[in-house]
Amino acid sequence: MNRSVKIWMAVSLIIAGIVSLFASSHPDGFEKAGEQTGYIKSAASYLSSPLPDYTLPGVDSWLSGSLAGIIGVLLTYFLFVLFGKWMGRKTK
């Protein structure tokens, strides 16, 4: 990891792990429009995810959202890098 990747990783971890705790919990524009026009009523989840709604099940405090965010950031980075190694091997 070069220096700027480390810096961006640190910033991302702070945003997902700390700043996210202060995010608005109001419905977003898509959900709000769905409340106004009715389509959100049929919303469902066919897949149960390990960290539903950015929370760690069984953890009750602010730590739940914070850890979920940190896990998400790390997972996104490593998945992309894994995927990218497979794709972007050749140097032009």
Next chain:
Amino acid sequence: MHIPDGILDVKVWAPAAVAAGAVLAQSVQFSKKEMDHRAVPVMGVMSAFIFAAQMINFPLLGAATSGHLIGGALAAILFGFWPATLIMSTVVAIQAVVFQDGGITALGTNILNMAIIAPGAAALIYRMLRSLRLPLFAGAFICSWFSVVIVAMAGAVELALSGVVSFGLAAKALLFWHTFIGIGEGLITALVLPFALRSSFGRLRDEGVVQ
């Protein structure tokens, strides 16, 4: 703009998934030919950053409504359209599978909207604006705003085709909120972009590692 399960009709989400898959196959082909492996960690950390930034819902107008960054414009300006689709798809897929944000049947549609249409619209408009020689901030703001509004329009079309709401009603409500969410997208993108260009992202571009 994460569409959950249960809203879209199969005749919308199935073709959307096929279309998204076809574009992503192209993106992979492009990457195999054009993407230098040195760019991978930088793109990876940008997808992690976009994931994090998407968690930050900002309040709108003092209304009981919020919005958050998509990030498609940011990724497209930094890396070009094809890599941006892969960066955004990683984020959207993880959100659906791990965090239940966006339905699994709607995953193709959400990828089409946020990982393909958003960076696509941004890249196109950014290129169109180039001849105007606007300052970086203005160009980034404008193409980010449009990317959000165009995704909202796409959402209205998908909802209308699913028969859950009329196009007019969906478009009116979605466009209203996303006009404001787009301002947030524009501001965040324009503020983050200079920092991203100053770190190794910009260097990679100078060296021709990314477009």
